[in-house]
Amino acid sequence: MCRALLHDWHFWARDPQLPPEGDWDIWLFLGGRGAGKTRAGAEWVRELIGKGVGRIALIAPTLSDAREVMVSGPSGLLRLGPKDSWPVYEASRRRLSWPNGAKGYVFSAEDPDSLRGPQFEAAWADEFAAWSYPQETLDTLMMGLRLGDFPRLMMTTTPRPIPALKALVKRPGVVMTRSATHDNAVNLADRFLPAMEAAYGGSLLGRQELEGLLIEDPQGALWTRRDIENACTADPVDPQRIIVAVDPPATGHDRSDECGIIVAGASGEGSDRTARVLADRSFGPAKPSAWAEAVVAAYDGLEADCIVAESNQGGDMVAAVMKAVRPGLPVKLVRASRGKRARAEPVAALYSVGRVRHAGRFPALEDQMCAFGSPEAGSQSPDRVDALVWAITDLLITPRGLPRLRPL
Numbered sequence: 001m002c003r004a005l006l007h008d009w010h011f012w013a014r015d016p017q018l019p020p021e022g023d024w025d026i027w028l029f030l031g032g033r034g035a036g037k038t039r040a041g042a043e044w045v046r047e048l049i050g051k052g053v054g055r056i057a058l059i060a061p062t063l064s065d066a067r068e069v070m071v072s073g074p075s076g077l078l079r080l081g082p083k084d085s086w087p088v089y090e091a092s093r094r095r096l097s098w099p100n101g102a103k104g105y106v107f108s109a110e111d112p113d114s115l116r117g118p119q120f121e122a123a124w125a126d127e128f129a130a131w132s133y134p135q136e137t138l139d140t141l142m143m144g145l146r147l148g149d150f151p152r153l154m155m156t157t158t159p160r161p162i163p164a165l166k167a168l169v170k171r172p173g174v175v176m177t178r179s180a181t182h183d184n185a186v187n188l189a190d191r192f193l194p195a196m197e198a199a200y201g202g203s204l205l206g207r208q209e210l211e212g213l214l215i216e217d218p219q220g221a222l223w224t225r226r227d228i229e230n231a232c233t234a235d236p237v238d239p240q241r242i243i244v245a246v247d248p249p250a251t252g253h254d255r256s257d258e259c260g261i262i263v264a265g266a267s268g269e270g271s272d273r274t275a276r277v278l279a280d281r282s283f284g285p286a287k288p289s290a291w292a293e294a295v296v297a298a299y300d301g302l303e304a305d306c307i308v309a310e311s312n313q314g315g316d317m318v319a320a321v322m323k324a325v326r327p328g329l330p331v332k333l334v335r336a337s338r339g340k341r342a343r344a345e346p347v348a349a350l351y352s353v354g355r356v357r358h359a360g361r362f363p364a365l366e367d368q369m370c371a372f373g374s375p376e377a378g379s380q381s382p383d384r385v386d387a388l389v390w391a392i393t394d395l396l397i398t399p400r401g402l403p404r405l406r407p408l
Contacts, residue, residue: 009043016177025173032181032212037156039075057123112137121148128157134164161216202361222348223369239265245391246309258284259291260387266395280362
C-alpha cells in the first residue's frame with residue numbers, strides 16, 4: 001500500500017501539474033523555473049504508457065536537453081515509478097523502450113525535418129519557448145500525431161513572448177495551466193527563492209522566469225516593458241520636491257474603480273530635471289473617507305510638499321474630502337481638458353528619453369501602463385496611470401507647484 005502511494009502522482013501532484021479535464025488537443029503548462037514542469041510532463045508520459053499508449057515523441061530544444069532533462073534528469077523518465085516499470089534508453093537510436101513494449105522517440109527542435117515521417121499517439125514537448133524553430137517544429141509534429149483514438153500533445157515551458165507561443169495560447173483546442181516557482185518551494189534549495197526574489201522579484205525577468213507569466217506589449221500601448229525595465233534603478237533617491245497625485249473615483253459613491261494614488265519626486269534643473277516614482281498607494285474599490293485617509297498617509301509618510309488631485313469627478317468636493325481628514329492640507333486641483341491618451345503621450349515620451357525613473361517595482365502600475373492605449377485595455381479605468389500622468393506632468397511639464405505647507 002505504501003509503495004503504491006509512493007508512486008501515485010495524482011496523490012503528490014499540485015493541481016496545475018495534473019492533466020486538465022475535458023476535450024483538449026494540447027495541454028500547455030506554463031511555469032517558472034523549478035516549478036515542477038518536467039516532473040509533470042514525465043508523469044503524464046508514464047501515465048499514458050500505463051494506459052497502453054505505444055508510440056510517444058519527446059521533443060526538447062536540443063538532443064542534449066532531451067537526454068539530460070527529459071530522459072535522465074532528476075525528474076526524467078528513467079527515474080519514475082517502480083523499478084520494474086523503468087524504460088531502457090538506447091542512446092544510439094535515441095529511443096526509450098518500456099517493459100510493456102511502448103516506445104519513446106527523442107527529437108531536437110533544431111531539426112524540424114527529423115519529425116517528418118514518424119507518427120505517434122502522443123507527444124511531450126519541453127521548453128517550447130526556447131526552441132530554435134518553434135512554429136515549424138510544432139507544425140511538423142502536429143502532422144505526425146495521427147495514431148490512436150485521441151492523439152494529444154503536452155507542452156511544458158517557461159514562457160517568453162515569442163510569436164509562436166502567443167499564437168499557441170489563442171489556438172482552438174489548447175488548455176493552459178500555470179505554476180510559479182514558489183509553488184514548488186518545498187522541493188527547492190532553501191536559499192534559492194530568497195536569492196531569486198532579491199535579485200529579480202517584480203522585474204520583467206522575474207515575472208516571466210519565476211512566476212511563469214507570459215508578458216507581452218499590447219499593440220498600440222504607449223509604454224513598453226522595455227521602457228519600464230530601463231526606468232527601474234537602485235540609484236539613491238534625494239528629490240528636491242515630492243508630490244502625491246490622486247485620481248479619485250466619483251466622490252460620494254461606491255465604485256468598483258480604484259483610487260489612483262502615486263507619489264513622485266523630482267530633482268535637477270531645466271532639461272536635466274528628472275522625476276522618480278516613489279510609491280504606488282492605489283487601491284479600490286475606495287470610498288471617499290478611505291482614499292482621503294490613504295492620500296494623507298502617503299503625504300505624511302513620504303514627506304510630500306503638495307497633493308495634486310484631478311477634480312473632473314467631484315470638483316471642489318475632492319479637496320474638501322481630503323481637508324476633512326487634515327485641515328490646511330495643500331491641495332492643487334487640476335482639471336482634464338484633453339483626452340487621457342493626449343495627456344499621457346508627453347509623459348510616455350519623457351520615459352523614452354530617460355527622464356522618469358522608478359525607485360522600486362510597482363507591478364500593478366506597470367501592467368496598467370503597458371496596456372494603456374491598446375484595444376486590450378477595454379473600458380477599464382486606468383486610475384493608476386492617470387495619477388502617474390498628473391504627477392509627472394506637474395513635476396516636469398507644468399510650472400513649479402505649491403511650496404510645502406504644514407498646519408500648525
